[in-house]
Amino acid sequence: MIPASFDYVAPTTVDEALAALAEHGDDAKVLAGGQSLLPILRMRLNAPGVVVDLGRIPDLQGVCDDGDHIVIGAMTTYAAVLADDLVSTHASLLSKAVATVADPQIRHRGTLGGALVHADPAGDVGAPVLALGAELVVAGPGGQTRTVTADDFFEDLFTTAVGEGELLTQIRIPKHTGWGAHYEKFVRVSHQWSIVAVAATVRSEGGTIAEARVGLTNMGSTPLRAVSVENALVGQPATDEAIRAAVASVADGTNPPSDLNGDSDYRRHLATVLTRRAVLAAAGA
Amino acid sequence: MTRIHVTVDGVAYSDEVEPRTLLVHYLRQSLGKTGTVVGCDTSNCGACTVHLDGVSVKSCNVLAVQADGHEVTTIEGLAEDGQLHPVQQAFHECHALQCGYCTPGMIMQACDVLKDNPDPTEAEIREGLEGNLCRCTGYHNIVKAVQQAAGQMRSASSGSGETADATEAAEVSA
Numbered sequence: 001m002i003p004a005s006f007d008y009v010a011p012t013t014v015d016e017a018l019a020a021l022a023e024h025g026d027d028a029k030v031l032a033g034g035q036s037l038l039p040i041l042r043m044r045l046n047a048p049g050v051v052v053d054l055g056r057i058p059d060l061q062g063v064c065d066d067g068d069h070i071v072i073g074a075m076t077t078y079a080a081v082l083a084d085d086l087v088s089t090h091a092s093l094l095s096k097a098v099a100t101v102a103d104p105q106i107r108h109r110g111t112l113g114g115a116l117v118h119a120d121p122a123g124d125v126g127a128p129v130l131a132l133g134a135e136l137v138v139a140g141p142g143g144q145t146r147t148v149t150a151d152d153f154f155e156d157l158f159t160t161a162v163g164e165g166e167l168l169t170q171i172r173i174p175k176h177t178g179w180g181a182h183y184e185k186f187v188r189v190s191h192q193w194s195i196v197a198v199a200a201t202v203r204s205e206g207g208t209i210a211e212a213r214v215g216l217t218n219m220g221s222t223p224l225r226a227v228s229v230e231n232a233l234v235g236q237p238a239t240d241e242a243i244r245a246a247v248a249s250v251a252d253g254t255n256p257p258s259d260l261n262g263d264s265d266y267r268r269h270l271a272t273v274l275t276r277r278a279v280l281a282a283a284g285a
Numbered sequence: 286m287t288r289i290h291v292t293v294d295g296v297a298y299s300d301e302v303e304p305r306t307l308l309v310h311y312l313r314q315s316l317g318k319t320g321t322v323v324g325c326d327t328s329n330c331g332a333c334t335v336h337l338d339g340v341s342v343k344s345c346n347v348l349a350v351q352a353d354g355h356e357v358t359t360i361e362g363l364a365e366d367g368q369l370h371p372v373q374q375a376f377h378e379c380h381a382l383q384c385g386y387c388t389p390g391m392i393m394q395a396c397d398v399l400k401d402n403p404d405p406t407e408a409e410i411r412e413g414l415e416g417n418l419c420r421c422t423g424y425h426n427i428v429k430a431v432q433q434a435a436g437q438m439r440s441a442s443s444g445s446g447e448t449a450d451a452t453e454a455a456e457v458s459a
């Protein structure tokens with residue numbers, strides 16, 4: 001299948017890209033890695049007049065160290081995130097989740113920024129970015145930037161705080177150096193989107209959990225953070241029994257979808273099982 | 286129309302394309318490189334896998350304009366001087382195909398896996414080929430072929446590999 005015709009621009013700076021978006025308004029669509037957008041265009045679910053390709057903007061690519069944060073350019077591919085030592089050292093939860101996305105070919109093209117703005121509730125990078133308390137830098141018309149917390153970034157199905165004419169430029173992640181991490185993704189067959197997945201990262205002292213962060217994939221219209229479970233885990237020993245009790249309520253207040261892979265109740269049950277596994281693995285138990 | 290400059294299988298091309306042209310269609314229809322095939326509508330099957338600047342991509346999910354200024358290698362560019370690439374040779378010898386439709390993509394992805402990991406375990410091979418579907422073989426002989434090719438490529442690149450094996454064999458028989 002072939003997309004409907006469009007004009008193509010490939011700016012080389014963020015300012016040029018913002019100017020192109022301002023010029024074409026809602027007729028323009030941003031192209032990052034294309035691994036979600038091109039299937040959408042091919043199926044003619046969308047037919048923009050102009051496609052603005054961010055692939056030739058070097059400033060949007062790469063990972064750097066910024067004191068107590070690492071900063072990931074929105075156009076950094078999954079493969080580059082996976083290969084990056086700063087990410088695996090300071091935000092290993094993200095590395096673990098990215099390793100489960102799609103397949104190697106798609107990870108060579110797909111970008112962290114594209115995935116976050118696409119905001120598919122079954123996507124694997126939303127929950128870790130949320131659990132790690134990331135901040136997202138959004139550039140708007142004229143080049144002003146604003147910073148949105150991950151808590152405020154995901155608004156609904158396929159909807160984020162990035163508005164028309166805006167670009168996500170950076171993902172800033174507070175360093176979680178030395179934290180254990182695990183992404184527990186449940187699928188029926190290989191190469192499948194998450195039915196449910198749980199992102200957990202834990203700082204242990206001795207055998208005790210000192211701090212914990214837990215994010216849920218596909219348990220609602222956006223990725224969710226399980227704050228009450230995070231609190232319940234603090235001070236617990238990293239044993240199966242203690243963690244089982246602390247995570248028992250993880251599905252409370254969630255509204256997961258029902259579909260051919262499982263109904264809502266099944267997903268709620270899965271979430272408790274996967275959270276226990278993820279936290280145990282993150283705590284090194 | 287947009288003008289693109291792409292190097293495909295070592296040859297430089299300059300063409301006018303519609304921006305909506307998928308890389309796979311550019312390769313097949315403009316360049317006649319029909320070795321790269323289309324197997325699905327959803328970017329799941331991997332049959333269209335090629336290398337873009339040395340890394341594997343699904344060419345049904347890349348626009349030709351995105352390849353402007355870049356280098357593409359297809360299944361047709363793997364053999365050198367009429368000599369099959371070790372992965373091609375191993376697929377042939379291990380009977381790693383039945384209908385052959387998945388084969389171009391499988392071979393291109395297998396090359397990508399071996400580039401990053403010259404000595405993969407069976408599990409690593411299966412995971413590396415996760416985005417390539419085969420409806421015929423059950424994957425068994427595909428995995429065997431990648432293992433065989435890996436062994437050949439390692440001994441070819443170490444140079445001494447074959448001699449070492451031969452010495453070992455000689456010692457055993459002696």
Ligand SMILES: Cc1cc2nc3c(=O)[nH]c(=O)nc-3n(C[C@H](O)[C@H](O)[C@H](O)COP(=O)(O)OP(=O)(O)OC[C@H]3O[C@@H](n4cnc5c(N)ncnc54)[C@H](O)[C@@H]3O)c2cc1C
Nearest residue numbers: 030032033034035036037102110111114115123124167168
């Ligand atoms: C076969 C297949 C299997 C997959 N399996 C998985 C999986 O298991 N798990 C998973 O998480 N994902 C999966 N994906 C989706 C994949 O992760 C996509 O790459 C990702 O969702 C989109 O990133 P991209 O860079 O390709 O963005 P694009 O597809 O280029 O863009 C996505 C959307 O975001 C917008 N956008 C992109 N970047 C920006 C920006 N910087 N600023 C503003 N707007 C922007 C675009 O306009 C578009 O609407 C799969 C995809 C395929 C084709």
Ligand code: FES
Nearest residue numbers: 324328330331345
């Ligand atoms: S044709 Fe490209 S993945 Fe199937």
Ligand code: FES
Nearest residue numbers: 383385419420421
């Ligand atoms: S040999 Fe027929 S699809 Fe693989």
